[in-house]
Each structure stands twice: as structure tokens, then as C-alpha cells.
Amino acid sequence: MHELTICDSLFRILAREREARGFDRVHRLKLSVEHFSCLDPESLRYAFTVTSRQTFADGALLEIEQPPGQAICQDCGAEVEVESHVSACPKCGGHSLAPVGGDEMQLIELEVA
Numbered sequence: 001m002h003e004l005t006i007c008d009s010l011f012r013i014l015a016r017e018r019e020a021r022g023f024d025r026v027h028r029l030k031l032s033v034e035h036f037s038c039l040d041p042e043s044l045r046y047a048f049t050v051t052s053r054q055t056f057a058d059g060a061l062l063e064i065e066q067p068p069g070q071a072i073c074q075d076c077g078a079e080v081e082v083e084s085h086v087s088a089c090p091k092c093g094g095h096s097l098a099p100v101g102g103d104e105m106q107l108i109e110l111e112v113a
């Protein structure tokens with residue numbers, strides 16, 4: 001399951017932050033996940049609730065931001081913002097869009113105690 005994989009890497013990031021900053025609990029966190037990652041925010045939230053149970057992130061509020069992805073159109077060469085892999089190029093209507101920057105998940109805010 002994709003969401004569990006993301007949760008896994010999220011927890012690796014959180015554990016690293018915790019080691020570096022020495023906090024006890026996570027109150028709130030905000031993720032930025034590009035539309036390209038085909039992620040379902042509700043499933044991720046659920047996976048997070050399950051994975052964080054009995055950990056330092058138990059009960060933390062998870063916010064998810066989904067900025068449009070950047071892509072290059074292979075047909076006309078335009079750099080465009082698109083909502084998903086299956087979007088057409090807004091400039092020429094072509095369907096050969098190549099994502100720029102991949103589908104990284106980023107932790108953009110972290111509120112701890």
C-alpha cells in the first residue's frame with residue numbers, strides 16, 4: 001500500500017527530527033505531497049493514525065497540502081502545472097507530460113512539545 005510506504009518514510013523523518021531536536025511529542029505536522037504522487041490524503045491520514053498509535057506522534061494532527069505538479073510537455077516543450085499524471089498539456093492538449101522534480105513528500109511544518 002502506497003500510503004503505508006509514505007507513512008514509513010514520514011516516521012523516519014520524524015525520528016530523525018526527534019533525535020536532532022529532542023522533543024517529547026509531536027502536536028501537529030504539515031506535509032506537502034505533490035499531486036503526481038497519486039496519494040489519497042484520507043488514506044494517508046488513516047495510515048498515520050494507525051502507525052502513530054503508542055508512539056511520540058500519537059494523536060498528532062496531520063495536515064496535508066497538495067500543490068500541483070510541474071511537468072514538461074514532450075510535444076510542445078512548455079513547462080506547465082498539472083493536477084495529475086493523466087492531465088493534458090494546457091498549451092497544446094498533448095498527453096506526453098514528463099514530471100519535473102518527482103513526487104517527493106516533504107515535511108514543511110512541525111509543531112512539537
Ligand SMILES: [Zn+2]
Nearest residue numbers: 073076089092
Ligand atoms: Zn504541450
